[in-house]
Amino acid sequence: xxxxxxxxxxxxxxxxxxxxxxxxxxxxxxxxxxxxxxxxxxxxxxxxxxxxxxxxxxxx
Numbered sequence: 800x801x802x803x804x805x806x807x808x809x810x811x812x813x814x815x816x817x818x819x820x821x822x823x824x825x826x827x828x829x830x831x832x833x834x835x836x837x838x839x840x841x842x843x844x845x846x847x848x849x850x851x852x853x854x855x856x857x858x859x
Contacts, residue, residue: 801838805831 808831812824841849 801835805835 808827812827812831815821815824815827
Protein backbone atom coordinates (compact mmCIF):
# COMPACT_ATOMS: atom_id res chain seq x y z
CA UNK A 800 0.00 0.00 0.00
CA UNK A 801 2.84 2.41 0.82
CA UNK A 802 4.32 1.88 -2.63
CA UNK A 803 0.98 2.65 -4.27
CA UNK A 804 0.67 5.86 -2.26
CA UNK A 805 4.25 6.78 -3.10
CA UNK A 806 3.53 6.27 -6.80
CA UNK A 807 0.56 8.63 -6.54
CA UNK A 808 2.71 11.21 -4.76
CA UNK A 809 5.34 10.95 -7.49
CA UNK A 810 2.66 11.53 -10.14
CA UNK A 811 1.43 14.62 -8.30
CA UNK A 812 5.04 15.79 -7.94
CA UNK A 813 5.55 15.47 -11.70
CA UNK A 814 2.51 17.69 -12.27
CA UNK A 815 3.77 20.23 -9.75
CA UNK A 816 7.15 20.43 -11.47
CA UNK A 817 5.42 21.39 -14.69
CA UNK A 818 3.86 24.26 -12.74
CA UNK A 819 7.35 25.19 -11.44
CA UNK A 820 6.56 24.22 -7.86
CA UNK A 821 9.85 22.41 -7.47
CA UNK A 822 10.25 22.55 -3.68
CA UNK A 823 6.78 21.16 -3.01
CA UNK A 824 7.36 18.40 -5.57
CA UNK A 825 10.63 17.53 -3.84
CA UNK A 826 8.88 17.32 -0.47
CA UNK A 827 6.20 15.00 -1.86
CA UNK A 828 8.79 12.67 -3.33
CA UNK A 829 10.70 12.64 -0.05
CA UNK A 830 7.60 11.78 1.94
CA UNK A 831 6.70 9.00 -0.47
CA UNK A 832 10.10 7.43 -0.13
CA UNK A 833 10.12 7.94 3.63
CA UNK A 834 6.91 5.95 4.15
CA UNK A 835 8.16 2.75 2.59
CA UNK A 836 11.62 3.17 4.13
CA UNK A 837 10.14 3.56 7.61
CA UNK A 838 7.93 0.52 7.15
CA UNK A 839 10.89 -1.54 5.98
CA UNK A 840 13.05 -0.33 8.85
CA UNK A 841 10.35 -1.04 11.42
CA UNK A 842 9.58 -4.50 10.12
CA UNK A 843 12.83 -5.83 11.52
CA UNK A 844 12.14 -4.75 15.05
CA UNK A 845 9.02 -4.43 17.07
CA UNK A 846 7.94 -4.23 20.63
CA UNK A 847 4.66 -4.99 22.30
CA UNK A 848 3.91 -1.25 22.57
CA UNK A 849 4.49 -0.72 18.85
CA UNK A 850 2.27 -3.66 17.95
CA UNK A 851 -0.54 -2.33 20.14
CA UNK A 852 -0.17 1.13 18.61
CA UNK A 853 -0.38 -0.22 15.07
CA UNK A 854 -3.42 -2.36 15.91
CA UNK A 855 -5.21 0.66 17.37
CA UNK A 856 -4.21 2.93 14.50
CA UNK A 857 -5.54 0.46 11.92
CA UNK A 858 -8.86 0.20 13.74
CA UNK A 859 -9.47 3.95 13.51
